[in-house]
């Protein structure tokens with residue numbers, strides 16, 4: 001047993017939106033970025049959340065094992081799990097030993113020895129590429145676009161199955177050229193087998209209000225479904241497979257979905 005502990009914001013027992021199949025999702029506490037579209041400002045504080053051991057999180061996850069099926073398992077989201085890479089690696093190592101599939105939902109903002117250890121025990125990465133220009137990354141994320149691109153290059157070297165995700169924000173990244181550039185990035189990296197566009201939502205406004213913060217993107221509208229459909233239509237079939245469209249998963253999805261809207265990390 002390891003003495004390592006990690007700080008976590010919360011857990012979702014049966015998630016269907018963060019990786020293949022039905023999954024236990026652990027939301028890591030702490031993020032160094034400040035995305036204007038962030039839906040989880042309550043995960044930013046590195047000293048917040050509660051401390052957990054990997055064994056205790058795994059025990060929680062295993063209670064739901066019967067729902068995971070062949071593709072499901074455990075997902076680490078956040079916040080930014082890369083900030084606690086050594087702990088995350090320990091959790092994923094134990095999860096794999098228990099036979100669970102491991103999925104990492106990340107901004108790709110860091111690459112170091114700890115992150116390498118984590119990637120070595122990760123089965124799939126959900127990589128959020130928020131914009132395709134350096135200017136927008138600097139202005140609305142707080143890091144360089146080079147960071148997630150370097151991370152993606154490493155995933156490609158490892159041949160680690162990757163889903164590229166982007167939250168679609170009107171006026172910022174909802175033009176066809178932006179989506180085409182995202183697809184070009186995906187196609188230049190054969191490890192990417194799926195591209196997902198998620199509509200920007202503002203359900204987090206109340207969190208900002210509670211924290212006394214102003215929501216930087218309060219003025220950005222949510223995209224309508226016709227625009228989302230049009231943009232999703234640009235994604236080539238080989239990058240657009242919906243892994244939750246299989247009949248068995250669809251049944252579980254409708255049984256479990258409780259109105260939760262996936263809004264990005």
Ligand code: SF4
Pocket residue numbers: 031032033034035037038039040041043078079080107264265
């Ligand atoms: S959107 Fe994700 S990466 Fe960006 S600030 Fe929020 S938690 Fe961090």
